[in-house]
Amino acid sequence: MALQSLDVDIARQILLGFDDYREHFRLITEGARARFETARWQDAQQASAARINLYEQKVGETAQALRARFDSSALLEVGRWPRIKREYIELINPRFDDELSETWYNSIFCTLFSHDCISDDTMFIHTTRPANRAQRLAQTRRYQPGGDLRGVLEQMLNDFAFDVPYGDLPGDLERLEAQLGAALPDWVIKDPDLTVELFTSVLYRNKGAYLVGRVYTHDEQWPLVIPLLHREGIGIQADGLITDEAEVSIIFSFTRSYFMVEVAIPAEFIGFLRRILPGKHIAELYTSIGFYKHGKSEFYRALIGHLATTDDRFIMAPGVRGMVMSVFTLPGFNTVFKVIKDRFSHAKTVNRATVIEKYRLVKSVDRVGRMADTQEFADFRFPVAKFEPDCLAELLEVAPSTVEVQGDTVLVRHCWTERRMTPLNLYVESGSEEQVLEALEDYGLAIKQLAAANIFPGDMLLKNFGVTRHGRVVFYDYDEICFLTEVNFRHIPEARYPEDELSSEPWYSVGPNDVFPEEFPRFLFADLRLRRLFAKLHGELYDADYWKGLQQAIRDGKVIDVFPYRRRLASAQ
Numbered sequence: 001m002a003l004q005s006l007d008v009d010i011a012r013q014i015l016l017g018f019d020d021y022r023e024h025f026r027l028i029t030e031g032a033r034a035r036f037e038t039a040r041w042q043d044a045q046q047a048s049a050a051r052i053n054l055y056e057q058k059v060g061e062t063a064q065a066l067r068a069r070f071d072s073s074a075l076l077e078v079g080r081w082p083r084i085k086r087e088y089i090e091l092i093n094p095r096f097d098d099e100l101s102e103t104w105y106n107s108i109f110c111t112l113f114s115h116d117c118i119s120d121d122t123m124f125i126h127t128t129r130p131a132n133r134a135q136r137l138a139q140t141r142r143y144q145p146g147g148d149l150r151g152v153l154e155q156m157l158n159d160f161a162f163d164v165p166y167g168d169l170p171g172d173l174e175r176l177e178a179q180l181g182a183a184l185p186d187w188v189i190k191d192p193d194l195t196v197e198l199f200t201s202v203l204y205r206n207k208g209a210y211l212v213g214r215v216y217t218h219d220e221q222w223p224l225v226i227p228l229l230h231r232e233g234i235g236i237q238a239d240g241l242i243t244d245e246a247e248v249s250i251i252f253s254f255t256r257s258y259f260m261v262e263v264a265i266p267a268e269f270i271g272f273l274r275r276i277l278p279g280k281h282i283a284e285l286y287t288s289i290g291f292y293k294h295g296k297s298e299f300y301r302a303l304i305g306h307l308a309t310t311d312d313r314f315i316m317a318p319g320v321r322g323m324v325m326s327v328f329t330l331p332g333f334n335t336v337f338k339v340i341k342d343r344f345s346h347a348k349t350v351n352r353a354t355v356i357e358k359y360r361l362v363k364s365v366d367r368v369g370r371m372a373d374t375q376e377f378a379d380f381r382f383p384v385a386k387f388e389p390d391c392l393a394e395l396l397e398v399a400p401s402t403v404e405v406q407g408d409t410v411l412v413r414h415c416w417t418e419r420r421m422t423p424l425n426l427y428v429e430s431g432s433e434e435q436v437l438e439a440l441e442d443y444g445l446a447i448k449q450l451a452a453a454n455i456f457p458g459d460m461l462l463k464n465f466g467v468t469r470h471g472r473v474v475f476y477d478y479d480e481i482c483f484l485t486e487v488n489f490r491h492i493p494e495a496r497y498p499e500d501e502l503s504s505e506p507w508y509s510v511g512p513n514d515v516f517p518e519e520f521p522r523f524l525f526a527d528l529r530l531r532r533l534f535a536k537l538h539g540e541l542y543d544a545d546y547w548k549g550l551q552q553a554i555r556d557g558k559v560i561d562v563f564p565y566r567r568r569l570a571s572a573q
Contacts, residue, residue, distance in 0.1 A: 007083045010066065010070060013070075014066070014084075014088060014104070015091050017059075017062025022100075024054055028051045028054070029261065030262060035047065036204055037164045041559035048260070051260075060111070081109065089128055096264060099127060099267055099294065103124070103293050118379075139263075140199055140200060141159065141198050142197050144193075145189075145194055149180055149189065152196060153176050156196065156211070160202060162236055164230060166235055167236060168234075172237060175241075176238055179240065184243070193218055195217070197214050197215075198213035201263065203261040207559065209228040210251070211228070213225075222245075223242075223244075223277060224241070224243055224276075225242040227563075239563075245276075245279070250472070252280060253468075255369045255370060258287065258289060258290040266286070266294075270289075281302065283297075283298035296377075306333050307383075312331060312332040313387060313388050314329065314337075314386060314388060314392075315330075315391050316329075316394055317420070322341075323341075323344055324355055325340060326339050326341055326394065334420050335418065335419060336418050336419075336420045337416075339399045339403060339414065340355055342401050350480065355478075360376070361481070362481070367453075368452075368560075370449050370450050370473075370475055371474065371475050372466070373419075375416065377416070381412075382410045383409060384405060386410075392410065419468075421466025421468055422466060428440070441537050442472060444537050446473045447538070448538070452553070452560040452562070453562070454484045454554050456481065456486075458482060459479075488513045488515065492518050517542050517547060521535065
């Protein structure tokens with residue numbers, strides 16, 4: 001009886017830690033509305049970073065509380081944990097966030113024990129939650145236009161009103177009605193069963209608020225997103241109406257910061273999102289609303305399921321081999337796995353600790369749609385048979401301290417995962433003239449938007465950028481990123497003598513943070529045609545004064561607008 005009581009007490013202590021985490025998560029998330037209404041954009045960025053850091057902070061506190069309350073010989077007896085898991089399951093069964101609490105339990109277990117102790121007996125490698133659960137709480141509002149689009153749109157905006165008034169509600173309604181009418185076929189608009197369904201909570205991110213839902217009939221459906229902006233001195237503005245699935249998918253992209261949204265039952269909201277975005281993986285959707293640790297759990301479950309049910313084998317990722325990272329992938333699984341090499345190219349001045357710090361930094365900054373989200377893993381174990389021999393040989397050669405063969409298992413001690421994209425250098429080599437033009441245009445925009453968000457990529461070579469399935473250019477190699485305000489942008493001094501320009505060494509001093517944008521054309525483009533084309537598109541990037549201007553704007557506290565959708569304000573004006 002005493003043993004059973006101890007198991008229950010440990011399970012309860014773990015759940016108490018989870019409740020503490022969830023409460024703090026809720027408080028940060030609830031504050032999003034007030035930050036939006038008062039236009040406190042820097043506070044919004046700080047809250048986003050604080051919420052990301054909250055998970056590890058609370059896991060550490062919970063593990064410390066367990067060690068303080070329970071004798072270590074009992075707490076760290078791994079044979080006890082299958083019983084603790086059973087007691088924990090009983091505790092979480094009635095909860096509305098039960099799937100998240102399984103991930104929390106896993107985090108606590110992995111903090112207390114080495115990864116050698118991981119099994120489905122001791123933790124939740126596979127979920128114990130039922131795949132299909134009856135709806136437990138109404139989470140949407142439904143509207144039926146009955147042919148009156150303007151009226152139903154007005155009702156929707158009034159139902160989601162803020163303490164700050166709409167700046168021009170009649171104008172907003174005119175635009176939204178025109179955009180919805182243009183998006184839907186005439187017969188759908190006239191269908192008496194046409195229904196609009198919106199999630200009851202507003203989603204907040206950066207400087208925007210979003211109403212998210214769908215438009216549907218008995219036979220068809222379209223996703224629906226209405227972005228709202230707070231124009232200081234003007235009021236709230238409905239910035240458009242989006243029904244295109246690809247465009248809505250981009251709004252929930254892995255390249256963007258996580259939404260702040262109050263969600264009573266996470267699994268049901270994710271189920272709702274999956275209905276309107278069937279191409280999105282469940283892991284990415286959980287991550288998009290701030291539950292990135294559970295997104296990591298769902299990713300891992302999808303990965304082991306893929307390996308168990310396919311003949312897919314790991315290969316080296318296509319593209320130029322990196323000087324810091326070695327990258328491998330599964331052809332049928334849209335992810336790359338990145339491990340740090342034991343030895344870097346002599347051209348690199350960073351070390352392993354710095355690389356890890358840079359990759360972790362990306363998690364907490366505003367990615368403005370231009371940096372791929374990453375997940376960090378420790379002690380991945382895969383069957384040797386799941387590797388192509390040349391892939392495994394290369395990994396063992398360049399990263400022997402990270403990748404190790406143990407019998408018939410490959411142990412990957414540390415890696416990051418990212419969404420797989422087409423490397424930009426390969427894309428422009430094989431693309432049509434139009435595709436190359438669009439890619440270079442977007443490449444320059446990516447650099448500018450990152451810079452305006454206070455991120456300098458460092459190594460801006462095309463091979464360090466990728467092209468997503470939606471054609472967006474995204475940065476994904478983080479070993480040299482830094483804050484833009486840390487960089488010293490300089491013009492190249494005039495030569496003292498004609499011989500200076502012929503010298504292989506600079507005739508001027510160069511500090512560790514000095515960057516000379518005039519050198520970018522030669523550095524970025526060996527192909528003269530691409531070099532000239534990019535100069536026409538984004539020549540200002542070669543001017544140190546352009547970068548200094550961005551730095552000053554950042555120091556003045558300006559938070560830029562980067563819209564994750566095409567703005568159509570002019571379409572109805």
